[in-house]
Structure formats: structure tokens, C-alpha cells
Amino acid sequence: MPEHRIFAMPFAKVYPLYVQKAERKGRTKEEVDQVICWLTGYDKAGLQQQVDAGVDFRTFFAEAPAMHPNTALIQGLVCGVRVEEVEDPLMQKIRWMDKLVDELAKGKTMEKILRA
Incomplete structure (x- = not known):
């Protein structure tokens, strides 16, 4: 395949596009960065470095x-696909x-988004 x-x-x-969606x-942007950093473990400088490098x-x-470690708590639909059922690890x-x-743009509290 x-x-x-x-x-x-x-x-x-x-x-x-993530930032635009949230700002609309x-x-x-800081909240988008916080969510991405929470998920990936990047700090703000590391995240910006990845953006600047064009990886x-x-x-x-x-x-x-x-x-x-709480990524298993992320559940729901994105583009009609349940995120917890996606088989490819990178996807x-x-x-x-x-x-x-999406949750950020929908107005959820940061506490709920970050599964605190």
C-alpha cells in the first residue's frame, strides 16, 4: 500500500493552518503551541526550530x-475517523x-484538552 x-x-x-483555525x-498561537508541545514533548524553541527547518x-x-503518556485518552472523530482506531502509528x-x-478551536478548556 x-x-x-x-x-x-x-x-x-x-x-x-492550525494557528489560523484556532485564532478564527x-x-x-500560544495555546496551539501549548497543545502541540504537550502532545510531542517539544518546548517552544524546539517547536519553532522544527517549523523553521521545514521538516x-x-x-x-x-x-x-x-x-x-496520556495520548490514549485522546478519543473522538477527525474527518469522520475515530482517532483511537487509526492503525498506522504515524497517522x-x-x-x-x-x-x-479541533478541541481548542471548539472552545474546550485547556484542562480538558490536555487531559488533566
Whole structure:
């Protein structure tokens, strides 16, 4: 089966779309960064370095310091697909990030988004 093309897509191409989506709903870039850093273990400088370097999604997640231990608590639909049922590990990580940004844009509290 051919690899999904999003794996080779630069993270820096999608990141501004995450920020725009959140800002349209009254959230901030800092909140988007907080959610992504929570998921991946990057700090703000590390996240910005990945954006500036133009790494693809595969590299972005491969170089992530540590996926958060509560990722199993991320559940729900993204584009009609249940994130907890995605079989490809890389695609699941991408869907988790999509889901967290969706929750942010929908106005959920940061406490709920970060599974605190």
C-alpha cells in the first residue's frame, strides 16, 4: 500500500493552518503551541526550530522528545475517523494533533484538552 502523502508534507505548511483555525475561534498561537508541545514533548524553541527547518510530519514526530503518556485518552472523530482506531502509528499521531487543535478551536478548556 502506498504511503500517505501527508507523511512527507512539511509540518511548517500545516502549522499556520492550525494557528489560523484556532485564532478564527478566539484562541491564540500560544495555546496551539501549548497543545502541540504537550502532545510531542517539544518546548517552544524546539517547536519553532522544527517549523523553521521545514521538516516533514515523519521527521517532526520521529524527533519529538516524548509523546505524552496520556495520548490514549485522546478519543473522538477527525474527518469522520475515530482517532483511537487509526492503525498506522504515524497517522494516529497526526490525527491526535488534529483532534487537539479541533478541541481548542471548539472552545474546550485547556484542562480538558490536555487531559488533566
